[in-house]
Amino acid sequence: MEIDIHQLNMPWIDSPFFNTLLEEADYDEEIKEMIRYYAENGYIIIDPEIPEEMLDEAVDALDGEYKMEGRINETRRVLNGWRNHEVIQKIAGAPKVYDILKKLYQREPVPFQTLNFNIGTEQKTHSDSIHFHCIPHGFMCGVWVALEDVKLDNGPLHIYPKSHKLPFYDMSDLGLSGSSSKTEYELYGYYEDFIGKMAAASGLERKLVEMKKGQALIWAANLLHGGSPIERQGSTRYSQVTHYYFEDCIYYTPLHSDVAIGKMHVRNMHNVVTGEKIKHKYLGQVTNINNSVFDKLKKKMRRKGL
Numbered sequence: 001m002e003i004d005i006h007q008l009n010m011p012w013i014d015s016p017f018f019n020t021l022l023e024e025a026d027y028d029e030e031i032k033e034m035i036r037y038y039a040e041n042g043y044i045i046i047d048p049e050i051p052e053e054m055l056d057e058a059v060d061a062l063d064g065e066y067k068m069e070g071r072i073n074e075t076r077r078v079l080n081g082w083r084n085h086e087v088i089q090k091i092a093g094a095p096k097v098y099d100i101l102k103k104l105y106q107r108e109p110v111p112f113q114t115l116n117f118n119i120g121t122e123q124k125t126h127s128d129s130i131h132f133h134c135i136p137h138g139f140m141c142g143v144w145v146a147l148e149d150v151k152l153d154n155g156p157l158h159i160y161p162k163s164h165k166l167p168f169y170d171m172s173d174l175g176l177s178g179s180s181s182k183t184e185y186e187l188y189g190y191y192e193d194f195i196g197k198m199a200a201a202s203g204l205e206r207k208l209v210e211m212k213k214g215q216a217l218i219w220a221a222n223l224l225h226g227g228s229p230i231e232r233q234g235s236t237r238y239s240q241v242t243h244y245y246f247e248d249c250i251y252y253t254p255l256h257s258d259v260a261i262g263k264m265h266v267r268n269m270h271n272v273v274t275g276e277k278i279k280h281k282y283l284g285q286v287t288n289i290n291n292s293v294f295d296k297l298k299k300k301m302r303r304k305g306l
């Protein structure tokens with residue numbers, strides 16, 4: 001029996017045969033270099049070729065959202081603004097971004113969530129995989145678009161280059177039961193504390209990322225990142241993050257799961273560009289995996305008025 005290294009069920013950037021696969025690929029050297037850089041460092045900065053008017057239109061749309069009573073919660077973020085603003089949907093579906101993501105992952109991108117901000121998030125270091133994991137692993141990335149210049153003083157992103165190669169830490173690795181969460185973020189503080197200490201112990205460099213208006217940063221699923229402190233009081237940091245999965249996976253949230261005992265919070269999502277419901281697939285077959293764990297959690301939260 002012989003396995004075909006071209007048919008493995010994993011992102012090619014994570015394949016043990018990546019060098020051979022890339023060498024064989026029909027791309028010019030510049031594109032190969034971009035893919036190699038991403039595979040090695042877990043991020044790249046690109047020009048997503050989004051017209052300037054579109055960036056400005058998104059800022060105006062956000063100003064409208066932030067003025068609306070009851071729309072924004074204490075996290076100060078606009079969640080899934082694509083439902084109300086075509087421009088957010090267009091940024092998520094930027095052709096150049098799709099083109100690059102297809103090259104990086106060799107599968108069709110599936111944008112499933114947008115987040116917009118008007119100021120820095122100051123979010124602690126984390127890997128998106130704790131929220132957005134999948135089987136097979138690794139078919140997820142974030143695309144962060146600067147809607148204005150981001151400097152060192154208005155809460156830039158920080159990243160740990162190469163940290164995507166660290167192990168993925170599940171809640172059970174921390175001695176915690178994700179599916180026992182009584183609220184959405186009950187255990188998240190423990191996770192953040194662990195990741196902060198783990199990142200420092202890793203010896204990896206923490207890098208602040210300055211970006212020009214219109215540039216985008218793509219990070220791989222497990223890359224450690226967060227928002228840095230806002231040093232200039234009152235400064236804005238308009239931005240859009242679109243989170244993408246790729247086709248042909250089961251998508252779930254480890255923060256609320258205990259996979260080893262069959263408790264998996266699978267995600268109920270829509271493609272933010274097409275509006276279609278996203279199907280879960282296992283080895284090419286659509287699977288109607290149920291979401292009972294999270295449904296119970298939501299019911300519990302509702303009962304408690306949370």
Ligand SMILES: O=C(O)CCC(=O)C(=O)O
Pocket residue numbers: 115117120121122123128142156157225226227228239241
């Ligand atoms: O914009 C930021 O500061 C961080 C956002 C982030 O981590 C995310 O959306 O996954």
Ligand SMILES: [Fe+2]
Pocket residue numbers: 126127128142225
């Ligand atoms: Fe994140």
